[in-house]
Amino acid sequence: MRCFFYCLLIFFSTITLAEESLSTINNDEQLSEVIKKLNEKNEDIRQNMDYQKTHLTSIINEQNNITTQISHVQNTLATLDEQGEWLSFSTALGETLRQQLLRLPEKPKSLALDAEIADAKVQQLNYSNSLSELDRYPVIVGSLNNSKLASQYKRLIREQGELLKTLISGTDTTILELTKLKIANKQLINAIDEVNDAAHRYFFWVADVNPLSLSFPLNLAKDVHYVIFSIDTLSQLYKATIQILVTPKSLFLLIISLLLVFAHFKMRLKYNLFLNKSASRVGKVTQDNYSLTIEVVIYSVVMALPVPILWAVIGYALQLNWDYPVAVALGYGVNAAAPILWVFMISAHLASQNGLFITHFGWSEHSVRAAMKYYRLSVWLVIPLVMIVMSFDQFSNRQFAATIGRTAFIILCFALVFMTNSIHRAGVPLYIDKKGMGDNLLSHILWIILLSAPWLAIIAACLGYLSTAQVLLGRLEASVIIWGGLLVIYFMIRRWMWIQKRRIEFERTKQRRLERMQRAKTSEEDLSENVDEPVIDLDVISAQSLQLVRSIIMLIALISMILLWSELHSAFAFMNNIKLWGTTTIVNGAEIEQYITLGSLCIAILVMTITVQLVKNLPALLELGILQHLDLTPGTGYAISTISKYIILMIGCTIAFSFVGIDWSKIQWLIAALGVGLGFGLQEIFANFISGLIILFEKPVRIGDTVTIRDLTGNITKISTRAITIVDWDRKEIVMPNKAFITEQLVNWSLSDSITRIVLTIPATIDADSDLVIELLQKASDECEYVLKDPEPQVFLVDIQEGIQLFELRVFAAEMGHRMVLRSAIHKLILEAYREKGLTLPFPPLQTNLEALGRKSGRRSYMVGTV
16 A cells, blocks of 8 residues: 555656646756756655565565465365374364364455555556656756756656656566465465365264263363353453443444333333234234234334344454453354344244234144243243353363363253253144144154254263264254244245135125125115124135145245255265265266265255155246246146246256266167157157147147037146046046147137137028018027127028028127027027017927038028937
8 A cells, every 4th residue: 555655646746747847947946946856756766666675575475475374274184184084083183183273374365465456556557657757847948958957857867767667567576476476365265165174074073072971070160160260251251341331333332232122121012002902803804904914023023133132232242352262252152142032032922922823823822832831941041051152162262162061052952852842742833734734744753853853962962072963953953943934934824815715705795795685675784793704714725825835835945954054065975985886987988987875865865856846846836936927828838837847857857867877878878779669669658748749839729728629529627748638518527638639620619719609590480570580589689698799690591491481590609608508598588589479480499500610501401409
């Protein structure tokens, strides 16, 4: 930065000199003044050059230091690789290597180097500008050209140019060396990351402290006495507290958090009144609203926030006091406990008398109270124990983790045993099945894992695996919190669906009551208070929607668990050493033998699990998230979903098979041979499969269409890759192969237009007035509510057979479902009109013709029962 300021000084002074000086120098006084300024400027440039040399030397020294650190880190990594297999046999060796890891250098910060390189480039640009400004110095005229001062003036200008060129060249060197230093820093960061990854891999399953022995109580007492008296813990905390109170930033944050806590206690009365008011509306169909549930959740989260904020501020302020190691370690523990305290307080608010669980979800008050039985234990015991464990894990290189930290962790595990048992006895489900029940096999398995986890952590801590037990138990508890949050979201969605269904049923009941009142011509009653509210089984009525919700939540849970536990992937690297079977692969023309390990098999199983979940739930996810927002026909949406499922299944299977040694290069000839064999043996199945793809893309038929194929007419309800399901008018399901819809004649009654024509053949006696019959038929078509006005109905006298006039009434129905009701209604109108006008029907009394698509040429015979 000093170089930067020097550069700016030179730049602005040059501009000032150019602006203030004259274009020519005419006397000795002006020349002396200009020479004085040139001397001062040259001296500044020389000082800048000296600083540049010193700075360049420091950069080179820093490069050498970084190179030494890289060598040290690489040697540590090599030592870890060499001694890693012996760690499980010697706790002392593990402790020695841990101390060596603590002496590793810190990661360098690249941002400072980037800023320094940018400053150097700015300096270089300013030096170049200053060099170009030399041509703008005034010119000496007259007899002064031959004076001694003139020679000195010219010499100073040349000297300044050479100095500036040297500065520019030095700046180039500085930028180059800074770039080399940045590359070295990246190499050091990568080396440190490799060492940390290796340490995590080697030390995770290795005991980090000595197992419990008979001397443990004595060692614990000594360490407690040492912490309290020898390291002056109370004095350090007192001095850190004074430092917090005199530091403006810490004091300001502390005051703000205290004000939030004060406002929290002031708002408790209003919060309780809101809960009582909302609870009085929940369950009443005319007053209940889902916004009440959302407000209760938001207010509960906000009301639980001030105390954890105060807790986090205290921890942050303590961590700023680097002069007091006890305060820094305690601050780390306080910060680690703040999120847990927030979760506990949110749970307490949601489990209150008029809170979310009891009032809105309808859970049993007894079960909720049983689950929250040890809430005070969690606040007054679990939180301090978490603080102690995390504090001593950071203090003095874990000097007291084996005694004080381990004791606090074991007590914490016992507290978790009581808490998890109370929640389990309360009947809280960990998994909701398709029937909406929590009593299922997977829920029992999850509860077994959760109940046994604290006991396993206690055993591991007693055997010396303290860090391993802490990390795994912490990840498990975080997983439980995420899982519980997703369960709350699931029940919130269930409540929203329940409210919507109740509201729909109430409106229908209200409408039916109004219709009955109108028919009975009774007086109007107050329906909003007296209407019977039907009891609705949400799991039966909304099973498909709930299944979709469950699928989405399960995918979110799976992704969350993968992200949460991904940090421990190196800890499970031992599975890569368990070889299951061997396989060969060709790389660059050479055949190389590879082994399939347990880790590869687990990854393949995970990939297949995710693939199956995606294929199973993709149609619902696409429909909910994308397709419902697009203007697509049902067939297009189904085609997109089907093709997407095939693509995901193919990609997932390819990836999974590659992890177990089955890649495309090994099975392509087998697939080709199977393709030829199956092409002959299962050609019909392949023909139907290809026909299914053609149907999905060309869409000659869609779900919901009414079709006629062969002698079958019905509605299409399902399109699969092999066959299409048709439901006929008798509600029978007929499975028709896809090939038939491509190769045979197909009538789609609703492909581009659902309107169909109905032709009715109406007879009349030979002496009947033809104009009157046409008028009656036209009037009947106008009065029938199922007959479309556009296209308009038509009536023709089409034939005379054996003394009978034959009239055709051509009308149009809006959809296939109206055809039968239209014929029935219009026949009734025609019969009624014949009776009113005294017309008689010849034998046979009535004939209908359903040829909706044109008439055949030639004379048609009039037969009884013609359709």
